[in-house]
Structures are given as C-alpha cells and as structure tokens.
Amino acid sequence: MKSVDEATRVILDHPIDLEVETCSTSKALGRTLREEIKADRDFPPFDRVTMDGIAINYEDWKKGQTKFLVTGVQTAGSPPLEIAVANVALEIMTGAMRPEGASAVVPVEEVVFEEAQDGQRYATITAEVLTLNQNIHQQGKDRKAGDVLVPANTTIDHAEIAVAVTVGKTELKVTCQPKVAIVSTGNELVDTHETPAPYQIRRSNSYALSAALANRGIQAQLWHLPDDQTLIEEQLTSIFHEFDIIITSGGVSKGKKDYVPTVMKQLNVEKLFHRVKQRPGKPMWFGKKGNKVLFGLPGNPVSTLVGLFKYVIPYLDKIEGRTTSPVRYAKLGQDFKFDRNLTYFLSVNVINKEGELWANPVPGHGSGDFANLLECNAFLELSENQQNFLAGSVYPLIPFRNI
Numbered sequence: 001m002k003s004v005d006e007a008t009r010v011i012l013d014h015p016i017d018l019e020v021e022t023c024s025t026s027k028a029l030g031r032t033l034r035e036e037i038k039a040d041r042d043f044p045p046f047d048r049v050t051m052d053g054i055a056i057n058y059e060d061w062k063k064g065q066t067k068f069l070v071t072g073v074q075t076a077g078s079p080p081l082e083i084a085v086a087n088v089a090l091e092i093m094t095g096a097m098r099p100e101g102a103s104a105v106v107p108v109e110e111v112v113f114e115e116a117q118d119g120q121r122y123a124t125i126t127a128e129v130l131t132l133n134q135n136i137h138q139q140g141k142d143r144k145a146g147d148v149l150v151p152a153n154t155t156i157d158h159a160e161i162a163v164a165v166t167v168g169k170t171e172l173k174v175t176c177q178p179k180v181a182i183v184s185t186g187n188e189l190v191d192t193h194e195t196p197a198p199y200q201i202r203r204s205n206s207y208a209l210s211a212a213l214a215n216r217g218i219q220a221q222l223w224h225l226p227d228d229q230t231l232i233e234e235q236l237t238s239i240f241h242e243f244d245i246i247i248t249s250g251g252v253s254k255g256k257k258d259y260v261p262t263v264m265k266q267l268n269v270e271k272l273f274h275r276v277k278q279r280p281g282k283p284m285w286f287g288k289k290g291n292k293v294l295f296g297l298p299g300n301p302v303s304t305l306v307g308l309f310k311y312v313i314p315y316l317d318k319i320e321g322r323t324t325s326p327v328r329y330a331k332l333g334q335d336f337k338f339d340r341n342l343t344y345f346l347s348v349n350v351i352n353k354e355g356e357l358w359a360n361p362v363p364g365h366g367s368g369d370f371a372n373l374l375e376c377n378a379f380l381e382l383s384e385n386q387q388n389f390l391a392g393s394v395y396p397l398i399p400f401r402n403i
C-alpha cells in the first residue's frame with residue numbers, strides 16, 4: 001500500500017500530454033498560456049496626462065507666471081495640440097497625449113478660470129508648488145515595446161486578459177483542456193428525480209465532482225453504470241476511447257460487486273497503485289493506458305472529494321502546466337487524536353484570525369457523512385506515524401472552498 005506522498009508522486013510522475021489550441025482571448029480565463037505575450041508598444045504608448053486640468057510649460061510658472069491665457073482644449077483621444085508661445089495654457093483631460101511644449105499639468109482643483117471682457121479665457125494657478133512633468137505618465141515608464149509581459153505557462157486571469165487585449169491579441173495559444181468523464185457505479189444509486197427504494201439512495205458524487213471540476217474550468221461528462229461487470233467493461237471501453245481522464249466513483253473496494261479493478265485489468269490499463277495509507281479514501285485505484293489515466297475514487301462521498309482535491313486537481317494543474325500557489329498551512333484549532341497508522345484528512349472549518357489560518361475540526365460521522373462538509377471549507381492533512389495532534393501545530397491544508 002502506498003503512502004500519501006508516494007501516491008502523489010506516482011500520479012504526478014504519470015502525466016498525459018495535452019495539445020496546444022487557439023482560444024479567443026475573451027474566453028481564455030483560467031486557461032494555461034502557451035506563448036509569451038510581448039508589448040507591441042511602450043506602456044504607456046505616449047506621455048499620458050493623468051489629471052483633468054491645464055497643461056502649461058513648467059518654465060513659465062517657474063519664472064513667476066501664475067495667470068495663463070487658455071488657447072485651446074485637448075480631450076483624450078485627439079491628436080496633441082501645441083504650446084508654442086510663452087504663458088499660454090491648454091485645458092486638458094485625463095488620458096490625453098502631452099501637448100508639444102507642455103511640461104506640467106495642474107489639476108482643475110488648483111486652478112481658477114475666468115472669462116475676461118475681451119472674451120478670452122484665463123486660468124490662474126493657486127497651487128504653491130509645481131514640479132517638472134507633474135501629472136504626466138511618461139511613455140515607456142511601465143514597460144518597453146518588445147518586453148515579455150506574460151511568460152508562457154501562466155494561468156490566465158483578468159490581469160493577463162487586460163494585457164493581452166491591450167497588445168492587440170484577439171486569440172491566445174493555450175493548453176487544450178483534457179476531456180474528463182465521471183462514471184459512478186452502484187445498483188443502490190438512483191438519479192435525483194427518482195424516488196429511491198428503502199434500500200437505495202440518490203447518487204450525489206458525480207454531481208459533486210462535476211461541480212468542483214466546473215469551478216476549475218472543466219466541463220466533465222457524466223455516466224452512471226449498474227454493478228454489472230460486462231456492462232462496465234463495455235462502457236468503460238468506449239469511454240476510454242473518447243476521454244483523456246476517467247474518474248470513477250465507487251466499486252474499488254473489496255466487495256463482490258467492486259468491479260473497477262478487475263475491469264481495468266481486462267482493459268489492459270496499467271495499475272500504478274491500489275490503496276493508499278489514508279483515511280478517508282483508502283481503496284483508491286490509479287492507472288494509465290497510453291495517453292489516458294483513470295482515477296478510481298472510493299464511493300463514500302467524503303472519500304471521493306478527498307481524492308478529487310488531493311490528487312485529481314493537482315494532476316490537472318500539472319498536465320495543463322498551470323502556475324499553482326504553494327501549499328497552504330493552517331494551525332489546528334484544538335487537540336485531535338487519530339491512532340491508526342494512516343494519513344488522516346480531517347474535515348475542518350478554517351478561519352482567519354488576525355492574519356493566521358486556524359483549522360477547527362468538524363470531524364462528522366465518517367466518510368459517508370457528506371452533509372458534514374456543508375460546515376467545512378477544507379481538509380487538514382494529518383501525517384501518518386503520529387497519533388496526537390496538538391492545538392496550535394501547523395499542517396498542510398487542502399481547501400475545497402475559497403478561504
């Protein structure tokens with residue numbers, strides 16, 4: 001039986017290859033970039049005015065001039081005007097290009113405007129202090145044309161989309177998303193709209209898995225198969241043809257109808273491990289055939305989700321080449337005892353107390369108690385070979401909601 005660390009290593013050491021495709025930039029949120037995004041122009045591309053006010057030649061003010069004749073108005077999006085003679089100003093708007101000859105912009109709050117008898121408009125500066133080039137964002141100050149703005153393999157978020165469209169990219173090269181199938185098994189399971197017999201339940205795992213994957217940007221396709229070995233074999237054969245990643249739930253333990261491992265053998269899927277020294281989720285199965293993998297997650301709903309968040313999501317991150325955030329840690333909120341020689345994934349409610357994450361145990365009633373997860377936002381990974389876990393000690397966190 002593999003330890004949690006060994007199982008993690010085996011999984012991450014068996015990536016499948018995903019191709020590169022082109023995707024419209026506006027739909028690229030969450031995808032992995034497979035090219036560099038370079039600046040097509042300087043950032044900003046021209047000396048950009050940053051306040052609504054008047055543009056003047058700073059030297060005029062420095063020589064003692066505070067009252068300026070307004071000779072024009074320059075709005076954002078129009079070609080630059082010019083300050084060609086001494087002691088004149090242009091009214092100017094945020095986003096406009098610096099007019100030729102202008103070397104300071106004084107905000108309207110520091111200017112008094114007046115109309116003279118002759119119909120001319122004057123602006124008097126009330127500010128005590130001006131500086132050269134104030135309120136002008138200098139061309140190329142942020143980035144230079146040709147600079148790499150976003151390196152390849154970055155996960156695309158709103159900031160990357162803003163930069164990509166700014167440099168004129170309507171499309172981006174991204175990693176193809178894997179095709180994912182979720183297959184639940186079990187005669188005791190009926191669908192949501194059905195009324196279960198007294199010995200049946202409604203199935204929930206496939207819906208929980210597909211919702212969690214949708215949150216991660218992946219639209220999985222769902223199947224449910226009865227405990228019929230021939231049918232499972234037939235269906236998984238065709239699912240293997242069509243999909244890159246198959247996630248099964250149930251049918252991997254030691255029961256007479258737990259057919260997943262047997263069927264995998266018949267389909268020549270290489271077993272990389274079966275069973276992990278952990279609770280919940282011990283009976284997990286993992287294997288690979290060609291460029292496809294199967295995660296056989298145990299059926300108990302909490303075990304299924306531990307498998308998804310601990311193993312499947314990091315695997316997706318790896319094959320998609322995503323930039324991932326480092327492992328997060330939290331302090332255990334109260335003493336906890338677990339005396340089996342297994343890694344324990346404790347359901348916890350994590351709160352942020354004065355900048356520190358504290359994980360309060362919400363143990364529930366075992367791996368079938370999925371209603372318990374309504375009160376939780378993460379699993380805390382308590383290492384094997386330890387029995388007493390003390391309040392205040394720090395452990396890795398596997399969040400399944402935003403914390």
Ligand SMILES: Nc1nc2c(c(=O)[nH]1)N[C@H]1C(S)=C(S)[C@@H](COP(=O)(O)OP(=O)(O)OC[C@H]3O[C@@H](n4cnc5c(N)ncnc54)[C@H](O)[C@@H]3O)O[C@H]1N2
Binds near residue numbers: 206249253281299
């Ligand atoms: N003799 C042994 N029995 C069991 C062992 C063991 O080591 N020796 N392991 C136990 C552990 S731990 C787990 S976890 C379960 C996992 O077994 P399976 O993966 O074969 O899962 P099933 O038997 O099919 O189902 C277990 C449980 O979960 C419910 N379930 C299954 N699928 C769904 C679904 N889609 N939605 C909601 N609930 C689901 C199912 O009805 C069962 O109650 O095995 C233990 N037994």
Ligand code: MOO
Binds near residue numbers: 280283298367368
């Ligand atoms: O691993 Mo099972 O998930 O403990 O119930």
